[in-house]
Amino acid sequence: MSQDLPSSPxxxxxxxxxxxxxxxxxxxxxxxxxxxxxxxxxxxxxxxVRQKVLSAVARTGYVPNRLAGGLASARSRLxxxxxxxxxxxxxxxxxxxxxQALAERGYQLMLGQSGYxxxxxxxxxxxxxxxxxxxxxxxxxxxxxxxxxxxxxAGIPVVETWDLTHTPLDMIVGFSHVDVGRAVAxxxxxxxxxxxxxxxxxxxxxxxxxQAFLAAAKACGMPQVPVLQVAxxxxxxxxxxxxRQMLEQHPDIDAVFCSSDLLALGVMTxxxxxxxxxxxxxxxxxxxxxxxxxxxxxxxxxxxxDGAAIGQQAARFIVDSAEGRSVxxxxxxxxxxxxxxxxx
Amino acid sequence: MSQDLPSSPxxxxxxxxxxxxxxxxxxxxxxxxxxxxxxxxxxxxxxxVRQKVLSAVARTGYVPNRLAGGLASARSRLxxxxxxxxxxxxxxxxxxxxxQALAERGYQLMLGQSGYxxxxxxxxxxxxxxxxxxxxxxxxxxxxxxxxxxxxxAGIPVVETWDLTHTPLDMIVGFSHVDVGRAVAxxxxxxxxxxxxxxxxxxxxxxxxxQAFLAAAKACGMPQVPVLQVAxxxxxxxxxxxxRQMLEQHPDIDAVFCSSDLLALGVMTxxxxxxxxxxxxxxxxxxxxxxxxxxxxxxxxxxxxDGAAIGQQAARFIVDSAEGRSVxxxxxxxxxxxxxxxxx
DNA sequence: TTGAAAGCGCTAACAA
DNA sequence: TTGTTAGCGCTTTCAA
Numbered sequence: 001m002s003q004d005l006p007s008s009p010x011x012x013x014x015x016x017x018x019x020x021x022x023x024x025x026x027x028x029x030x031x032x033x034x035x036x037x038x039x040x041x042x043x044x045x046x047x048x049v050r051q052k053v054l055s056a057v058a059r060t061g062y063v064p065n066r067l068a069g070g071l072a073s074a075r076s077r078l079x080x081x082x083x084x085x086x087x088x089x090x091x092x093x094x095x096x097x098x099x100q101a102l103a104e105r106g107y108q109l110m111l112g113q114s115g116y117x118x119x120x121x122x123x124x125x126x127x128x129x130x131x132x133x134x135x136x137x138x139x140x141x142x143x144x145x146x147x148x149x150x151x152x153x154a155g156i157p158v159v160e161t162w163d164l165t166h167t168p169l170d171m172i173v174g175f176s177h178v179d180v181g182r183a184v185a186x187x188x189x190x191x192x193x194x195x196x197x198x199x200x201x202x203x204x205x206x207x208x209x210x211q212a213f214l215a216a217a218k219a220c221g222m223p224q225v226p227v228l229q230v231a232x233x234x235x236x237x238x239x240x241x242x243x244r245q246m247l248e249q250h251p252d253i254d255a256v257f258c259s260s261d262l263l264a265l266g267v268m269t270x271x272x273x274x275x276x277x278x279x280x281x282x283x284x285x286x287x288x289x290x291x292x293x294x295x296x297x298x299x300x301x302x303x304x305x306d307g308a309a310i311g312q313q314a315a316r317f318i319v320d321s322a323e324g325r326s327v328x329x330x331x332x333x334x335x336x337x338x339x340x341x342x343x344x
Numbered sequence: 345m346s347q348d349l350p351s352s353p354x355x356x357x358x359x360x361x362x363x364x365x366x367x368x369x370x371x372x373x374x375x376x377x378x379x380x381x382x383x384x385x386x387x388x389x390x391x392x393v394r395q396k397v398l399s400a401v402a403r404t405g406y407v408p409n410r411l412a413g414g415l416a417s418a419r420s421r422l423x424x425x426x427x428x429x430x431x432x433x434x435x436x437x438x439x440x441x442x443x444q445a446l447a448e449r450g451y452q453l454m455l456g457q458s459g460y461x462x463x464x465x466x467x468x469x470x471x472x473x474x475x476x477x478x479x480x481x482x483x484x485x486x487x488x489x490x491x492x493x494x495x496x497x498a499g500i501p502v503v504e505t506w507d508l509t510h511t512p513l514d515m516i517v518g519f520s521h522v523d524v525g526r527a528v529a530x531x532x533x534x535x536x537x538x539x540x541x542x543x544x545x546x547x548x549x550x551x552x553x554x555q556a557f558l559a560a561a562k563a564c565g566m567p568q569v570p571v572l573q574v575a576x577x578x579x580x581x582x583x584x585x586x587x588r589q590m591l592e593q594h595p596d597i598d599a600v601f602c603s604s605d606l607l608a609l610g611v612m613t614x615x616x617x618x619x620x621x622x623x624x625x626x627x628x629x630x631x632x633x634x635x636x637x638x639x640x641x642x643x644x645x646x647x648x649x650d651g652a653a654i655g656q657q658a659a660r661f662i663v664d665s666a667e668g669r670s671v672x673x674x675x676x677x678x679x680x681x682x683x684x685x686x687x688x
Numbered sequence: 689t690t691g692a693a694a695g696c697g698c699t700a701a702c703a704a
Numbered sequence: 705t706t707g708t709t710a711g712c713g714c715t716t717t718c719a720a
Contacts, residue, residue, distance in 0.1 A: 016418050016476075017499075020713055031691050036715065046689060061497065066474040067415045068713035071696050074360050076411060078454075078475075086430065087440050087635075096431050099457050108471055109455050110422075113443050127452055130410040131422075132360075153405060155361075236636035262636065273641045291431075292580035292606065297617045364697055375707050380699060390705060412697035415712050 019062045028056040039064065070132065079318055080110045080128040081137045088233050089262065089290050090307075091139045094161060097311030098137060105319050107134065121147055129154045135318030137161060140205065142169055157321035159314045162305075163205060164333055171321075173313040173332040177205050180303055180336055181212025184257050184285055187338055189220045193255035193283055198227040199242045199267065200259035201234045209287075213257060226250045234259055239266020247274075254282060255344065261286035261293045261302055268296070268343065283344035298342035305336050363406045372400040383408065414476065423662050424454045424477040426468065428484070432577050433606065433634050434651075435483045438505060441655030442481060449663050451478065465491055473498045479662030481505060484549065486513055501665035503658040506649075507549060508677055515665075517657040517676040521549050524647055524680055525556025528601050528629055531682055533564045537599035537627055542571040543586045543611065544603035545578045553631075557601060570594045578603055583610020591618075598626060599688065605630035605637045605646055612640070612687065627688035642686035649680050 025035040030049055037045045038053035045053075056062070070076035079102055083091050099109045110131060112124045125147060128136060135157040142148050142160065148169055151158050158170040165172065188196045198213060200206045210227060217225050228246050230238040239258060243266070246253065258264040264286030271278050278284055278298055286293060286302035293300040313332055320327050369379040374393055382389045382397035389397075400406070414420035423446055427435050443453045454475060456468045469491060472480060479501040486492050486504065492513055495502050502514040509516065532540045542557060544550045554571060561569050572590050574582040583602060587610070590597065602608040608630030615622050622628055622642055630637060630646035637644040657676055664671050 015712065018713095022713080032713090033692085033715075034690060037690090040715085044689075049690085063470055063473045063498070065415070065476060065713055067411050067420060067476055068696090069715075071409070071411045071415055071698085072713075072715040074696075074715095085440060086443070087436050089433075092431050095455075096429060096457070099430070099455055100459075103457070103468070103471065106471075108475065111439075111443055111453050111455050113440070113447070115444075124447075126407055127447065127450075129407045131452065132409060132411055154407070235639075237639040240639055265636070266639065269639065269641050292609070295579075295581040295584055295610065295613065297613050359696065362697095365699095366697080376697090377699070377708085378706060381706090384699085388705075393706080409697055412712090413699070415714085416697075416699040418699095418712075 018065070019060045021062070021064065024053060024056045024060055024062045027060065028052040074132070075322065076132050076134055077107050077322075078110055078131055078133045079107050079135045079137065079315075080112060080131065080133040081139070082112045082114050082124065082128070083139045085113050085115060085233070086111065090260065090288055091162070093307030094139065094311040094314070097308035098315050099311075101312045101315035102319070105315070107315075107319065107322075122150075125150050129156065132156075134322035135159065137314045137318065138169075141165060141172075143204070157318055159317045161310050161314055164331070166331070168331060171317045171327060171330045173310050173317065173334060175305060175334055175336045177208040178212040180287070181209035181214075182216040183336075183338060184209075184303065185213045185216035185220065185222075188255050188257070188283070188285070188344075189217070189222065191283070191344070194222060195250075195253050196222065196225055196255040196257065197246055197250060197253040198225060198257055199239065199246065199263060200227070200229055200257075201232045201263075202229040203232050206259040209259065226253065230263070234263040236262050236266040236269065239263040240270040241266075243267045243270040255285070256282065257285045257287075259287050261288045261290040261300060264300055264302065264343075265292075265296065268298075268300070279343050285338075285344045289339055294339075294341065296343075301341045301344035302339050303336055304339045306334055309334050362409070363404045365406070365408065368397060368400045368404055368406050371404065372396040418476070419666060420476050420478055421451050421666075422454055422475055422477045423451050423479045423481065423659075424456060424472040424475065425481045426456045426458050426472070426483065429457050429459060429577070430455065434604065434632055435506070437651030438483065438655040438658070441652035442659050443655075445656045445659035446663070449659070451659075451663065451666075466494070469494050473500065476500075478666035479503065481658045481662065482513075485509060485516075487548070501662055503661045505654050505658055508675070510675070512675060515661045515671060515674045517654050517661065517678060519649060519678055519680045521552040522556040524631075525553035525558075526560040527680075527682060528553075528647065529557045529560035529564065529566075532599050532601070532627070532629070532688075533561070533566065535627070535688070538566060539594075539597050540566065540569055540599040540601065541590055541594060541597040542569060542601050543583065543590065543607060544571070544573060544601075545576045545607075546573040547576050550603040553603065570597065574607070578607040580606050580610040580613065583607040584614040585610075587611045587614040599629070600626065601629045601631075603631050605632045605634040605644060608644055608646065608687075609636075609640065612642075612644070623687050629682075629688045633683055638683075638685065640687075645685045645688035646683050647680055648683045650678055653678050 021035050022032050025032040035053045038050045137159045141163045160172040163174040164176050198210050200210050228242050264284050276282050286300050289302045289304035365379050366376050369376040379397045382394045481503045485507045504516040507518040508520050542554050544554050572586050608628050620626050630644050633646045633648035
């Protein structure tokens with residue numbers, strides 16, 4: 001029938017065909033705005049309206065369009081996380097906890113990989129800012145001045161993580177890499193090791209741990225600490241190679257501090273294949289306390305970071321900011337601990 | 345000055361304060377739509393307009409609002425990926441490749457964790473569909489009938505991965521778990537192992553590999569294959585415990601097929617601490633060919649899946665669908681291979 | 689507590 | 705090639 005009516009010549013755009021809030025409202029016999037309120041602020045609406053709307057939603061299978069909602073309210077309920085690469089085990093706990101904590105509060109995570117290279121960083125930032133996320137979580141510190149400027153200009157809450165500084169871009173939750181380096185050097189010394197070596201990634205945070213280790217070692221009277229740097233990512237293979245190389249030049253070392261547990265596993269693997277006793281002849285200390293570390297043989301001593309706590313705190317930061325709550329404490333040190341197991 | 349003018353009583357909403365396309369257009373001296381075209385379809389615009397707009401963009405630092413663009417064009421350029429948990433190493437390559445392949449084409453990845461539990465699945469789907477993504481990538485198959493119905497109703501392109509079926513929801517890229525189980529059983533047999541055992545996750549895909557293994561083993565004349573199932577996630581610890589338990593009941597096994605390389609590492613670790621020679625007394629086969637597997641000692645024989653290829657193909661599927669290209673081949677088998685190293 | 693109107697920032701459709 | 709107009713689906717603002 002209606003097909004016979006001459007369609008009005010007014011230009012028009014058909015929607016996607018999906019059920020909209022208007023459809024729900026019509027079905028419920030209320031104004032669209034009432035339907036909106038029934039869903040987003042149920043208390044601001046009478047029980048009757050609420051009930052009619054909810055029933056209409058159930059009958060139609062309505063799913064709110066968050067793009068439209070975000071545009072209208074300037075709150076996207078989207079949070080961006082930037083990781084060097086999700087393949088690395090370091091930030092996994094953090095991303096996992098972040099995703100979950102956000103989901104519980106009605107926010108969704110968008111993932112961006114900076115790929116350890118700072119070249120595409122600008123593209124990535126543009127892609128992220130274009131989505132108007134309610135917050136951005138950075139693993140590590142944003143170092144490039146352009147990047148910092150860009151983020152500041154966007155006016156989006158930013159949380160830096162896995163590090164500490166007194167001049168955060170906005171908010172930060174992490175720990176002191178300097179303290180870690182120092183603590184491990186002291187630990188080695190206290191356990192009687194006198195010829196320690198360092199096998200570490202060449203990323204900036206690892207470098208800071210190494211420097212602090214060297215300084216502390218020197219202060220303890222261990223001035224000559226050989227250092228070997230490996231390019232990220234720090235893999236088992238890199239650990240094996242590094243130990244091989246290290247032993248060629250410094251066969252008398254008695255302890256190694258590795259910049260990740262995976263690297264440490266590589267060192268232990270290489271040591272075993274060379275029949276070097278761990279910790280008897282060579283102590284090994286990892287970093288990160290990966291899930292497998294406790295169950296290795298020998299169990300790996302390592303520096304434990306509560307990555308999940310970092311993710312949860314980051315979520316709290318973002319959500320509090322987005323929902324207009326004040327965030328008085330913007331720098332949070334979650335610390336670390338040295339987990340003494342068998343390898344050191 | 346202007347503050348003295350009585351503001352018109354018309355109700356109005358201030359924008360977020362960010363630079364909009366209108367600002368750019370005004371500065372460039374063109375209509376907003378021309379600015380839009382200059383950015384999104386540069387060829388449809390004269391060099392002069394293009395140049396004026398680009399310069400205005402550079403001067404203002406304009407970043408397009410993709411929420412608005414997505415709403416207007418019904419193309420969000422957002423893709424959702426659902427993983428059981430990002431902590432597991434299994435899907436990492438896939439997610440990494442997917443993120444990257446999408447980013448290169450101007451799409452962004454949204455991450456959702458289904459958490460192995462199928463309870464929150466409905467919430468997760470609602471959150472995802474609400475964003476109107478241009479595609480959804482599932483790791484594994486969507487099994488729940490409600491979930492399947494919901495996804496189908498949403499009319500969003502869906503790619504299932506890491507599995508194969510003749511009745512995909514929409515598109516699928518993966519491999520046959522049945523073939524894997526069979527191939528490993530045959531491999532064991534051909535290498536002379538006659539008393540194999542299975543240590544595997546209790547997830548559905550692992551179960552299918554196990555069943556196929558059992559059937560093939562029986563066909564080879566190895567009817568009694570002990571099986572031990574561990575709850576996901578399959579960790580090193582679980583592998584150690586599983587081998588311990590397995591040996592108590594079946595001390596005479598000569599080979600183990602594990603449902604992940606991490607599990608296999610656990611088995612090898614436990615074997616070593618019990619002075620059981622691998623592969624001399626016990627052969628070990630993993631699954632997944634994780635990054636560390638080749639460099640273990642002994643190097644782990646395993647089933648290799650090209651997770652990155654899965655991610656790339658999934659990206660191609662989604663982007664082709666989103667951009668209106670036809671997708672004739674909707675089921676893609678990327679296969680697998682048995683990587684023969686030292687452990688088996 | 690409810691609703692009408694306006695507009696978030698952008699692009700599809702049409703016209704010139 | 706460029707511009708005008710009318711939305712996309714939602715929420716804010718204001719008024720009743």
